[in-house]
Amino acid sequence: MQTQKIVVGIDIGGTNTEVGLITFEGNILQRGTMPTRGRGPNFEHYLNSLTDLIHSMLNKQNNIELCGIGIGAPNGNFHTGAIEFAPNLEWEGIVPICKLLSQRFQGIPIKLTNDANAAALGEMLFGAARGYTDFVTITLGTGVGSGIVSNGQLVYGHDGFAGEIGHTTVYPNGRLCGCGRYGCIEAYLSASGLVKTALELMVKYRTASVLGDIPPNKLQSKDIYEAAVSGDWLAQEVFRQAGETMGLKLADVVATLSPQAFFFVGGVTKAGDILLDPIRQSLERYVMPIFKNKVKILPSGLPGIDSAILGAGALVLNDIKLHNKPS
């Protein structure tokens, strides 16, 4: 029986860490999960659990060859291989995860990037962006992230932190953002941004809305989506305004990078065309004439639950494929 080459994809989220054994074709042979939190600020404790989990998964497989480990994590820096000052993780400062993990998996290439970049690579290798050389993935969830692929390469930038489209200004002097700046797109398109827009519309209009029955601290983007589907005008208007705002900003990205498409991933994008249609209309309204009707707004082609680990696996797989490419 022939040995099957695989990579490990690790997605470190604020709550859970998901691990997958992934074939070179993007099939997930096996999944594992463990809580990210609960072991305190000492990163070694977390790393022990993670190493144990990976080994236990590998031991269940026969005839496999581990070819690499890819990691997606908040504030993961591709250039340094370290998680740097991630606000939502227990470990403080700079965590050199690639270096520390490679002491436990010697000789295995290990790569790190942030979750949004990993999502872009996953989309390119296994998802709806196959065959695309110029595209951007936009991650809408707790925050707004982005991964940029230009000329077939992920854009990391000089210090590894490129792709922070979520923290570009869409409305100068607008809403305060979690990053401390004002008017970032994240303050409008994140899950909590949509909630704020709902409250803003309750202030502005006199329309009755079922969203007014939910305390603001409990109101979630899922509630807004469900109300919109049920025909609640105010909830629908939240998505129209979100689309307007996103399209205005994407027109900037089109002028800057001229991508073929934007792919939307993350919890908020479960709203589907209720969100994507207003984005499409707004983009066409605001984009420069030379780019009109050229740029697609599409949902991710990867199942939500697998997207993150496939993306992490794609990170190291992309490197392996690049090196093996005949030149």
Add this chain to the structure above:
Amino acid sequence: MQTQKIVVGIDIGGTNTEVGLITFEGNILQRGTMPTRGRGPNFEHYLNSLTDLIHSMLNKQNNIELCGIGIGAPNGNFHTGAIEFAPNLEWEGIVPICKLLSQRFQGIPIKLTNDANAAALGEMLFGAARGYTDFVTITLGTGVGSGIVSNGQLVYGHDGFAGEIGHTTVYPNGRLCGCGRYGCIEAYLSASGLVKTALELMVKYRTASVLGDIPPNKLQSKDIYEAAVSGDWLAQEVFRQAGETMGLKLADVVATLSPQAFFFVGGVTKAGDILLDPIRQSLERYVMPIFKNKVKILPSGLPGIDSAILGAGALVLNDIKLHNKPS
């Protein structure tokens, strides 16, 4: 005597076409110029004059080997090799200049891009961006252009028209721009944008200014610069506001692409630190905390008069160097 390898750099401007014979080290052996306009809409007439000029220049040199021709032109598309719908040139529609010129210079590689991209390549090969892998040139003149270099490569985008940072929105519902959209950075930072800001400030404040002695149709950015140098408060305020606006937009570009530096070229940038200092201050005020004090705002390292032809030459030279690079 050894043969010297050279390239021809051609800068097609709205008024004049400049031609240079350029060594691989970036020395200009010889310069030539001809008017771009005056031969009517038939591009062949222009091409005849251009071909004659190049041949006459080449004939004056001994022991040279022509290795390529690079062209910078408004709306020049790298992917198609055509000047496409340039609003300020006499030829309409799509002009396949690379194809037509290669019939006259058979076997010689000929490359085209727009003037802003050419400026970025010129800066990288011969100017202040030598050794930089991630940077952006911003061209401030009649319009606002940009050339983006990411990971050592010029970003052309899917259709060849990336780098239109001049037409990204800085103030939604702001000034009408020449492109038909509202609030583009070009409507504020171009030469005529500065004039508009001067008029706006005359409306807003009661301060006396020498700029009020010049009819608006005659007021030029040079006048504003000279008044600012002479201590005119309103003229100085024009540059402070221009810096504020530019810095706000550059903070977006930093979050998106994480460049090491911005290089400023073009007529308006002759204002030097009167313009660049307010941009620096504004960028630091608006940029995400992780990027603070990391990104430089610098003037071009190329003499203005040579920048465009060196950039055009760099376009084809960069290709030659990439192909000859040991892999």
